[in-house]
Amino acid sequence: MTDFGLRVTYDLVYHVTVTVPGNYNGRTCGLCGNFNDDKADEFQLLDGNLTKDFQTFGAAWKVPVPGAVCEDGCSGDQCPKCDDSKKAAIEEKCAVITNPKGPFAACHDVIDPASYFRDCVYDVCMAKNDQSIMCNSIAAYMLDCHDFGAKIENWRSASFCPFTCSASSHYETCLLPCTSPCPGLVETLTCTTTCVEGCACDKGYYYNGTGCVPSDQCGCYYNCQTYKVGESIITDDCHRIHTCQASGVVLSKNMTCDPNESCLVKNGCQEIIQSGNFSQISDWFRVVVKLETCTPGVNTIMAVYVFLNEVMITVNNKHDVWTQKVMAEKGYSRDSTSAWVWPPKGPMQNRGYSKAADLASLYTEGPLVK
Structure with missing residues (x-):
């Protein structure tokens, strides 16, 4: 997130979101549209004209990057085609997106699932029926539905796009990123208000940045470092000592070295040793x-x-x-x-x-x- 409110998120697979403050209303252009509350003129070219062709729209906003080659993709008969003998089986699996009684039904009136279904079928076919591609395609539709507040039911199972969670946690389709954090951790994170699918800590466990632990294992967060409960950190040439308390709060006190002690750096931290x-x-x-x-x-x-x-x-x-x-x-x-x-x-x-x-x-x- 920038100092002027721009936030960009990426799930490292399919989904990118770009968010700007409301004072940018009507002042943007490009692939994300012009933010003027008019859905009819989103595919606007640099010269102000509108297009209905996705390829033309995407190519118009390319930015040259030294040493990089970005192609416009294929069009018409030049694009590879899916083998009809394999297409039917793939369509059956991707149909979870368009099923009117399925887990995504509540989103159909908000976002038309047709293009997501076509993309799912084509991507999986080109990837030779790679199941991870199919799961990522379906998840992309779910993420967009979440952005618009639509409630999605659980569409995963042990045999269909399973989602594995670590110990002391469980899967949820709509989870706020900063649910059940360890005390003090939330101050070090920037949390979004839009839910995403993921693993939530079980009752009685808290997220410590890497997994779910009991409250007495949460520790403290001080100067971008994690410390165990009871652990002390000495700073300022051994004039200050900071101790991690069970509450997650770091208690800081002044301190001095005895005449027979010296302050030096050991294991990356200042430490008092006998001289x-x-x-x-x-x-x-x-x-x-x-x-x-x-x-x-x-x-x-x-x-x-x-x-x-x-x-x-x-x-x-x-x-x-x-x-x-x-x-x-x-x-x-x-x-x-x-x-x-x-x-x-x-x-x-x-x-x-x-x-x-x-x-x-x-x-x-x-x-x-x-």
Whole structure:
């Protein structure tokens, strides 16, 4: 959705919707029509004339794209034809769209199903009776009916276009996208008011962004991240701690480090760890390397963090250099950037290695030798 109210949705198969605010009434043109509440002049060409030919209308609004070839399609006898011996069986299945007593009957007076039926038969025939093409064709009519508020009955079954839902959920023909979300999730989503078919969470379960879970497994959503109930996140150089509560609300408090603690980045988050005993040393250092193991057995360096007394230097995998949250001047080569932080100029002490799932941190600390 744009800042001026344009919303585009696509189901990745057949169905595209374009929605604009009411103040665009009479101010649009193109494949979606002119939005002037007159259904008789939708197929308007660039010169203002009307056409009844779909091919001419579509070709008129093509936009040239460098490196792309967009053809106008076929017409008349040039189009491939469906084998009559196969057509009858396909028509019988696609007829669920036009059946006057079928699940789509309530939509027939709103949207004429004839063109959807023809498209279904032709597409399935050209796809050599591919059942997924048939199901997608029927679903396209259902989506348009939903847009106009028509109530569609359940047309799927275990043997006809089955719809599989994950654990703790069930299929519904008309479902609002933001039904039963986990607390806090709705603030991170943009929800539409038009229903779509899909899987709804069973009673007592809530949608957490990937599936349906009990309420105590919902967690919290903070800065585009998901956190478990009871999990804490430390930010602002370890001056703030944010804790996920069972209600889905993140409770934020001020905090400070004890004299024997240090604030560093570990596993991508700031964390407090016990410092080594450097009370008799005026200068010390700590190097933390953030590793990511996307491929088993292969560690990739994502960032290097260097702590020098009150100063922290960060070099990321794009070779950007940050000092105390302020980006330093760019222009370093790969070698010169690495030279900032490695190898350290002091004897390495207290080597440690910790690994969690697919992320690890390697750190070393000791007195700084000048």
